[in-house]
Amino acid sequence: MxxxxxxxxxxxxxxxxxxxxxxxxxxxxxxxxxxxxxxxxxxxxxxxxxxxxxxxxxxxxxxxxxxxxxxxxGQFGGKDRAERLRAREWQLWGTGQLSIGIFRTRAQKLGFFDFPEQVVAANLASATNALKELNGLLEGRDWLVGGGVTIADVDIYGVVAYSGQAQIDLAPFAHVRRWMSRVEALPRFKSIDTALPKESTKA
Ligand SMILES: N[C@@H](CCC(=O)N[C@@H](CS)C(=O)NCC(=O)O)C(=O)O
Incomplete structure (x- = not known):
């Protein structure tokens, strides 16, 4: 979908x-x-x-x-098993901490859900805390794992990319913004609006 x-x-x-x-x-x-x-x-x-x-x-x-x-x-898998496992750690973190706040805030802003005020605040706080953590962990790094792009970057980018629709301002997270630009500069990169067809299609 x-x-x-x-x-x-x-x-x-x-x-x-x-x-x-x-x-x-x-x-x-x-x-x-x-x-x-x-x-x-x-x-x-x-x-x-x-x-x-x-x-x-x-x-x-x-x-x-x-x-x-x-x-x-044979792409984005990391250079060895240690990097792959590190990438898996990021993916699990993304599915938990990061996704909950960003996706629920987005869903509420787009009118998919009508959460009580306290839940709205808790979702936003959860998103902001996760982004702050991500920003700190990206300081001095080009990519999340090792020296090159991995599925960790693709996975986490795929969540952070919805900050705009969630109306979460990324201005305070300079390391996150620079890392997003690196992902967006990858060959064949596609944005949330252009990656997938809008209706069923055959390749
Ligand atoms: N952990 C799953 C989450 C998938 C998910 O939440 N999908 C939503 C759409 S964004 C869905 O199918 N919702 C319908 C439902 O849960 O009934 C994944 O990463 O694939």
Missing amino acids: FASGPTYKVGLMLNLTGTPYDYEHVDLRSGAHKADAFLSKNRYGQVPVLEDHEKDICLCQSSVILDYLADET
Whole structure:
């Protein structure tokens, strides 16, 4: 679903790695993701799902899909196992601390949810704290893991990129902004609005 953050993350990785793909739209509004046909692909009833017909494998959880694509394409996987594990640490942190605040604040700003005031404040505080942490950890570094770009950067970028829609000002986070510019300068980079087709398409 092109407007979904975790789906963008996968779209970004497919673009960055130059991997051809078909895009099949899943209509969340009509509940297509809770129908048996979709649940047989993702038991959690959520997008995104990646189906590799050549390998006969069907995966969910955007971070796991990035991990898979890194192996299949030989790109963004880090230089050794230690770097891959470090990248996994970042991915799990991104799915927890970072995503909760940014995605919930975005959902509320876009009118998808109507949270009570205290919840709105808690979501924003959670997002801001995570961004502050990320900013500190990026000081003096070009990339999150080792000396080159990895799935950690693709994954975390895929969440931070929604700060604009969440109306979270990134001005105080200079290291984050510089790191985002590095990701955006990668060959074949695509933004949240351009990475995925808006309707089902064949490659
Ligand atoms: N941890 C999952 C989160 C996926 C997720 O939250 N997907 C949302 C769309 S952004 C969804 O399918 N929501 C429908 C639902 O949960 O019923 C991932 O990274 O893939």
